[in-house]
Amino acid sequence: METKWSGFKYALCNESMQGMAWEAQCALAARAGYKGIEIAPFTLVKEGVEEISPARRRQMVSALKGAGIECAGLHWLLSPPPPGLHVTTPDDDTRRRSWEYVGKLIDFCGDLGGTVMVFGSPKGRTTQKGLSVEEAQKHLAEGLARAAIQAQTCGVKILLEPLGHNQTDVVNTTAEAIKIVRQVSHPALQTMFDFHNTVDETEPFQVIIEKYFPHICHVHVQEMDGQYLGPGNAVQDYLKAFQTLKDLNYNRWVSLEVFDFSPGPQKIALASMKTLKKIEAKLGC
Numbered sequence: 001m002e003t004k005w006s007g008f009k010y011a012l013c014n015e016s017m018q019g020m021a022w023e024a025q026c027a028l029a030a031r032a033g034y035k036g037i038e039i040a041p042f043t044l045v046k047e048g049v050e051e052i053s054p055a056r057r058r059q060m061v062s063a064l065k066g067a068g069i070e071c072a073g074l075h076w077l078l079s080p081p082p083p084g085l086h087v088t089t090p091d092d093d094t095r096r097r098s099w100e101y102v103g104k105l106i107d108f109c110g111d112l113g114g115t116v117m118v119f120g121s122p123k124g125r126t127t128q129k130g131l132s133v134e135e136a137q138k139h140l141a142e143g144l145a146r147a148a149i150q151a152q153t154c155g156v157k158i159l160l161e162p163l164g165h166n167q168t169d170v171v172n173t174t175a176e177a178i179k180i181v182r183q184v185s186h187p188a189l190q191t192m193f194d195f196h197n198t199v200d201e202t203e204p205f206q207v208i209i210e211k212y213f214p215h216i217c218h219v220h221v222q223e224m225d226g227q228y229l230g231p232g233n234a235v236q237d238y239l240k241a242f243q244t245l246k247d248l249n250y251n252r253w254v255s256l257e258v259f260d261f262s263p264g265p266q267k268i269a270l271a272s273m274k275t276l277k278k279i280e281a282k283l284g285c
Contacts, residue, residue: 007280008245010273011036011072011255013220017265018043022060026067032269036072037064038255039114041105042079048101049108057111064112072253073116073156073218074109077102078124087143088125088136088170098124099143103150110154116218116253117151118192119144120161122168136170137180145184152188159192159218164199172200174212181215192218194257195238196226205241210248219245219254221276226259228268229275235282242279 012034017025022044029037041049052060064071078085078098085098109117127136144158151158160177171177177191193209193216201208209216223232245254256272263271 008242008254008276009036009251010034010276011038011253012269013038013040013075013255013257014043015040015076016258016261016268018261020265023063023066026063026069028265028269030067030069032266033273034069034256034269036070036253036255038072038118038253038257039074039112040076040079041074041108042076042081045081048082049104052108054111057108061112071109071112071114072255073114073118074105075118075120075220075255075257077105077117077119078121085121086124086128087121088127088131088139090129090131090135095139095143099147102143102147106147106151106154106156106158109156115156116192117156117158118161118218118220119158120163120194120197122163125170126168127170133169140170141180141183144180144189145186148184148186148188152186157188157190157217159190161192161194161197162200163197166199167197174201174208178212178215190215190217192216192220194220195234195241196220196222196224196257196259205238206244209241209244213248213250216250217252219250219252220257221254222256222258222272228258228260228263229256229272234275235278239279239282243283246283 012029014025014037045051085101086094087098089095127133147158162171162174162177165172181189181191223234258268
């Protein structure tokens with residue numbers, strides 16, 4: 001007997017709450033109806049993630065549990081601090097230092113119980129110093145292959161995020177991300193889907209999701225212009241994509257990631273959840 005679908009599992013990316021105490025972030029996310037928080041590490045540190053001690057990490061987990069939510073995972077992995085991280089540069093020392101920091105983030109994610117690390121970070125992977133896109137992709141694949149081994153031991157998946165050409169020239173479409181995922185061929189390296197980052201895609205959202213669904217382990221959502229959900233056309237424009245996710249029994253995180261924080265964390269969280277529920281209400285069986 002089939003179980004009744006109980007809705008999507010929503011997380012709130014924490015950049016809009018930057019400056020709030022961690023415990024207050026957990027409380028707001030829970031109060032607004034989210035089941036998890038997705039962390040941008042730069043919002044929590046002054047110099048690097050290693051400054052978050054084991055004791056503090058345990059306190060963070062306790063705050064999550066106290067609010068009745070989870071850590072969904074991490075994103076904005078290479079955003080400073082620390083400065084100068086870049087994983088495709090021809091400079092060997094910078095690449096080494098950058099991947100070492102990714103390793104520290106993997107440990108942090110695992111310590112908090114997170115299951116995914118979204119590898120976007122356009123400025124940290126764009127070609128530089130005459131390096132070709134092909135050479136950059138080679139460096140990226142090599143680093144991801146090593147990181148995936150560590151990630152698997154921590155119960156974490158690294159998700160290579162396609163980003164539009166307006167952000168980077170390395171991995172602009174889901175097909176390009178999948179090419180690297182299949183090249184590395186490790187279960188801890190997969191991809192994800194972000195509505196906002198589809199500027200170079202030529203197929204509808206729902207077609208992309210269905211075509212690459214076995215490798216899509218996370219979803220980011222926001223209005224197409226990066227605002228919180230509500231003021232735009234998300235209910236209409238995203239309905240087929242959400243229907244496809246439901247039809248395929250997608251049971252992983254759907255995280256709200258916005259880029260305009262001016263409305264304030266409470267409005268962003270509450271209005272977006274209201275819109276997500278509007279989308280759900282329109283889905284068919």
